[in-house]
Amino acid sequence: MTILLTGSSRGIGAAIATALGARGATVMGHGTASGIPADFADPEAPRALWAEALDRAGGAIDVLVNNAGVFEANPLAADDWTAAWERTMRINLTAAAELCRLAVLHWQARGSGGRIVNIASRAAYRGDSPAHWHYAAAKAGMVAMTKTIARGYARENILAFAVCPGFTMTGMAEDYVASRGGDALLADIPLGRVAMPDEVAKAACFLALDAPPSMTGAVLDVNGASYVR
Ligand SMILES: NC(=O)c1ccc[n+]([C@@H]2O[C@H](COP(=O)([O-])OP(=O)(O)OC[C@H]3O[C@@H](n4cnc5c(N)ncnc54)[C@H](OP(=O)(O)O)[C@@H]3O)[C@@H](O)[C@H]2O)c1
Numbered sequence: 001m002t003i004l005l006t007g008s009s010r011g012i013g014a015a016i017a018t019a020l021g022a023r024g025a026t027v028m029g030h031g032t033a034s035g036i037p038a039d040f041a042d043p044e045a046p047r048a049l050w051a052e053a054l055d056r057a058g059g060a061i062d063v064l065v066n067n068a069g070v071f072e073a074n075p076l077a078a079d080d081w082t083a084a085w086e087r088t089m090r091i092n093l094t095a096a097a098e099l100c101r102l103a104v105l106h107w108q109a110r111g112s113g114g115r116i117v118n119i120a121s122r123a124a125y126r127g128d129s130p131a132h133w134h135y136a137a138a139k140a141g142m143v144a145m146t147k148t149i150a151r152g153y154a155r156e157n158i159l160a161f162a163v164c165p166g167f168t169m170t171g172m173a174e175d176y177v178a179s180r181g182g183d184a185l186l187a188d189i190p191l192g193r194v195a196m197p198d199e200v201a202k203a204a205c206f207l208a209l210d211a212p213p214s215m216t217g218a219v220l221d222v223n224g225a226s227y228v229r
Contacts, residue, residue: 001025002057003208004050006040006099007068009033011170012119012204015197016067019205028053028061030068040068040095041087050102060110063208064103066096066142067119073131085134092138097145104149104158113157117207118146119200120219122166126227139164143219150217159216161207166223167194191224 003020007013009031017027029035030049036056038049054061069092074084100116107114123132124139142162149160166189167177177185177194186192203220211218221227 001062001209002028002060003063003065004028004030004053004057004061004099004103005035005065005067006030006038006049006096008035012165012168012197012200013067015201016065016204019198019201020065020208023205023209025063025209026057028057040091043090043094046095046098047102050099054106060112061103061106061114062112063115063117064099065117065119065204065208066099067204068095069119069138071132071135073129074134075131088134089138089141092135093141093145096142100145100149100160104153107158108153108156111156113159115208116146116149116158116160117204118142118160118162119204120146120162120164122164122221122223122227124164125229146219147217154213154216157213159211159213161211161215161217162219163200163203163207164219164221164223165195165200166221166226168200168222169194169196189224189226191226193224195222195224 003025005017005027008017008029017029020027030038036049036052038045074081120142121139123136124143128136146160146162200222203222
């Protein structure tokens with residue numbers, strides 16, 4: 001089982017890489033510190049990453065996990081608001097869409113079927129802070145795209161799933177929790193704590209390797225019941 005996992009260098013992606021590796025999967029990682037480098041701010045990068053991963057994998061990728069993402073504040077009054085909106089859309093949504101497209105075409109050409117796991121966010125359903133319109137919109141787009149792929153290609157055994165984590169204890173979340181008042185934010189999570197990366201990884205690993213085909217299109221929440229739907 002060969003898996004292309006974006007953003008595998010740290011945080012949730014590193015935990016997913018560990019979980020998949022423990023199950024015997026071959027993980028083609030991506031990131032600055034390890035794996036295949038590709039900056040998704042560059043429109044050409046997803047295609048180059050896919051081609052390089054396919055080459056290193058010997059011509060067959062079975063699962064795509066879109067995990068790479070940014071969470072950058074974009075205050076309404078910022079002069080470069082539109083540029084920041086477009087940057088987040090490109091990295092968090094367009095790059096994932098391009099990789100999904102290339103994966104679907106690859107599996108159709110092989111006649112093999114395949115699986116996509118998109119790491120979205122609780123923000124897709126709940127929204128986010130006033131400085132993160134772009135982030136919530138990108139993640140909502142990712143969920144809608146996942147459902148569209150699931151419905152469009154299930155007959156070809158091409159399955160698509162999403163995971164929506166709430167706050168998760170990576171570097172990114174630590175900064176965010178601190179900037180939002182720490183304990184007050186935690187009080188909004190019935191479980192009493194943020195999620196750990198290995199909890200999100202367990203959900204992603206299940207979807208990548210074990211979820212029954214009839215689950216295609218499913219979106220799994222990992223948020224300590226901070227948003228139930
Ligand atoms: N942590 C949370 O609270 C939380 C909650 C909900 C959803 N999520 C989602 O979960 C995913 C992982 O988040 P995380 O918290 O683990 O993040 P993280 O620790 O900040 O890691 C982000 C990953 O994305 C990659 N990345 C960042 N900018 C990139 C770019 N321009 N081009 C290509 N790759 C880039 C990074 O690669 P480099 O190492 O090369 O920079 C890194 O591997 C994201 O999609 C995030 O939106 C996180």
